[in-house]
Amino acid sequence: LLRIIGRMFPRLRHIFADRVYRGPKLLEALADQGKWTIEIVTRSQSVGTFKAEPRRWVVERTFAWFGRNRRLAKDFEASIASAEAWVLIASIRLLSRRLART
Structure with a gap:
């Protein structure tokens, strides 16, 4: 990789x-x-309180955005190529909506 x-x-x-x-x-x-x-x-070792970690939060937030797409909410795909295509579609959808707001 x-x-x-x-x-x-x-x-x-x-x-x-x-x-x-x-x-x-x-x-x-x-x-x-x-x-x-x-x-x-x-991760910080503080127990019981939520604290957004600077770098980990970026990844978690991105996965949450992808999870809003019904097809990506669960692992439905049978092949890596299909899963990759759906992530690309979700990214395009997210970016096009952001551009439309500006």
């Missing part, structure tokens, strides 16, 4: 990763791909 992203976006140098990827395997994989900087995003 990093190799493909590196080819598509050659100027990209900073990667955000979940705390699951704290180990040495990701760092070794990044070393082979070029000059990458990795930032591990972790």
Whole structure:
């Protein structure tokens, strides 16, 4: 995945990763791909209170926007290509509605 992203976006140098990827395997994989900087995003340990985490919130918000589309609310798709197409359609719908408001 990093190799493909590196080819598509050659100027990209900073990667955000979940705390699951704290180990040495990701760092070794990044070393082979070029000059990458990795930032591990972790949850705050405060229990009982909700606090929007700066980077995690972007992903959660995007998934919530996609979840508003009936087809993407559950995992109905049988193939990756079909799921990818529906995510693209949902993105186009979201962006076109935002452009229409301006």
